[in-house]
Amino acid sequence: MEIWQIVGLGLIVAIIGTVLKEVRRNEIAIQMVILAGTIIFVLVLDKIKIIVDLLQGLAEQANISSYYLFIVLKIVGVAYLAEFGADICRDAEQKALAAKIELAAKIGVLVLAMPIIVAILESIKRLVP
Numbered sequence: 001m002e003i004w005q006i007v008g009l010g011l012i013v014a015i016i017g018t019v020l021k022e023v024r025r026n027e028i029a030i031q032m033v034i035l036a037g038t039i040i041f042v043l044v045l046d047k048i049k050i051i052v053d054l055l056q057g058l059a060e061q062a063n064i065s066s067y068y069l070f071i072v073l074k075i076v077g078v079a080y081l082a083e084f085g086a087d088i089c090r091d092a093e094q095k096a097l098a099a100k101i102e103l104a105a106k107i108g109v110l111v112l113a114m115p116i117i118v119a120i121l122e123s124i125k126r127l128v129p
Contacts, residue, residue: 006040030092037084068116075112078105 013036017029052073059069082105089098 006043009036009040026092030088033091034088037088041084068119071112071116075109078108078112081105082108 013032017032020026020029020032055069055073056066059066082101086098086101086105089095089101
């Protein structure tokens with residue numbers, strides 16, 4: 001699916017959702033937004049696989065451990081997933097819950113990044129006498 005089709009789907013759902021909220025059908029509007037977001041995510045999965053394969057190839061050429069690449073990709077995935085979840089919460093007028101999702105994602109990113117941080121610090125320790 002092309003980007004213009006995805007944007008079109010998003011705009012149509014946004015317009016319908018706005019109309020539904022005006023007639024007090026918030027629950028249907030929220031369900032539509034969640035469904036549209038899920039559809040868009042599924043539609044871009046094949047593009048994500050292309051990016052991951054390309055990055056793995058580049059990492060192999062540069063003799064970079066795929067372990068670290070995998071960590072970075074997990075961090076990006078956590079960030080995108082958290083943003084998606086937080087945006088849905090904001091759409092449902094649950095701003096406090098959205099903030100908690102974002103906080104959990106930030107902590108999750110720090111935990112995932114620890115092996116990279118440790119490797120960098122160990123490299124610095126070996127360089128500095």
